[in-house]
Amino acid sequence: MKALVLAGGSGSRLRPITHTSAKQLVPVANKPVLFYGLESIAEAGVREVGIVTGSTAVEIKNAVGDGSGFGLDVTYLRQEAPLGLAHGVLIAREYLGDDDFVMYLGDNFIVGGFAELAARFRRHRPAAQLMLTRTSTPQAFGVAELDSAGQVVGLEEKPVRPKSDLALAGVYMFTPAVHGIIENLKPSGRGELEITDAIQGLIDAGERVDSAMITGYWKDTGNVDDMLEVNRKVLETLEPRNSGTVTDSELVGRVTVAEGARVVRSRIVGPVIVGPDTVVRDSYIGPFTSVEGGCRIDASEIEYSIVLRGASIQGMRRIERSLIGRETQIVPASPTPRAHRLVLGDHSQVRIST
Structure with a gap:
């Protein structure tokens, strides 16, 4: 089993910090968010990791190196433009070969990792296995719909009218069956190859798609408030x-x-x-x-x-x-004299607190 870490996003919601730094390297409790994910991958028993990078490739390579510091063997895969999560899988096709793989979003944070979920996937080998979490804002995420038996029967990417409050967290596990679906995907209305469309394609093809609820803490560290919340959560430990x-x-x-x-x-x-x-x-x-x-x-x-x-x-x-x-x-601003500048019409009445 290999891992595919997507670290090519621009981090527009964390600007201006991400004008000069990769969003995956913004620190939580003085350690980059990406490092927590790499540690979770190693704890799950995965050693071969492909990291998909974009414009911040040099910075990420300098931080992670060859992966040996995490007990990993890292290969870097360049994505020229952020064209969707499924596009990240598409450009990694040769690297992934016919191996099962876990896809991990490099700016996501999961307390407790996913070792148990990886072991479950290895035992049962569904075509895909998803991690889900309940959210009060499903419109901002990929959303899963489950049947009465708990099987995934439908997915939507950032739906206007969500069919559930079950968001897809940033960890997905796949067999090679997903590659044939992705090769035939068409861009969504957002101009991206959506991973939710790929998973829906597996469901439509009669493939088994399992899911598991996250019992710990998960957060997409896409904006400042989320970064501060994750920082708080880690500092508590x-x-x-x-x-x-x-x-x-x-x-x-x-x-x-x-x-x-x-x-x-x-x-x-x-x-x-x-x-x-x-x-x-x-x-x-x-x-x-x-x-x-x-x-x-x-x-x-x-x-x-x-x-x-x-x-x-x-x-x-x-x-x-x-x-x-x-x-x-x-530093404090230099003190400036306080004064009022007025342009008043005839017969005006002005009350100014002194």
């Missing part, structure tokens, strides 16, 4: 550890201070992670905040945020629910 230097400061709850970091005259209330060589001075860092390495936080307050490598925050009274990019500098 954090084991407190202080490998840095803490002086005249208070660490409360689950706080990790990495080696080389310095915390001076500050208060940190966990769960919080502070990366290596970061300096926190005369500041407050509140719950659900991750700060990458090489940052500087001075005379400031920040909470429920993600701060990327090399950022500097100085003299800020309060920052919340924020995603701060790499090498960013945040």
Whole structure:
């Protein structure tokens, strides 16, 4: 069994961060989202992994390398344009050969991985096996319709009137039967080759399509709010550890201070992670905040945020629910004189608070 990781999307909903960085490499608890997926693949007993990349191919290759750090053997497959999930499978046809495979969306996050689901797929080998989760916004996802026996009987991609609240999570398992369907797919109204159309093609051909409900936590980290929510969820599992230097400061709850970091005259209330060589001075860092390495936080307050490598925050009274990019500098604006500029007609009456 092989794995196909789709990491070619542009990440438009995470701009401006993704103007200069791959969305799959935005960190959660100071580790890129993509790395969690690769670890889950290794835990499921899969070793050969094809990563489909687009315009951020160089950055992803530099981060993942040959995959040996994850116990994987990684091959990179270039997708010239994001033309749909099924298109990712199409360009990987030669690499996948006649092997079964798991398709994993590189910007998805699943707590607990999918090892049990992979074992079930290996035992029964349906043509496809899907992971489903209930959602209050099915219009934003591929949606599955099940019969009374729990078998998948229909799928729709981002339907206007969903037939269920069962969204397809970002893990799909296939036998080679799917390739013949995808080779004959036509682009959808969105101009993409939809994986939901491919799975529907398997159903229409009389192939068996199984599903399983996710019992843990799943999130598509496609926007800032989702990133902050996933960061919160991971930080809640954090084991407190202080490998840095803490002086005249208070660490409360689950706080990790990495080696080389310095915390001076500050208060940190966990769960919080502070990366290596970061300096926190005369500041407050509140719950659900991750700060990458090489940052500087001075005379400031920040909470429920993600701060990327090399950022500097100085003299800020309060920052919340924020995603701060790499090498960013945040400082107070220079004070300016306060004045009123008025253009008033005849006989006007104006009341101005002083």
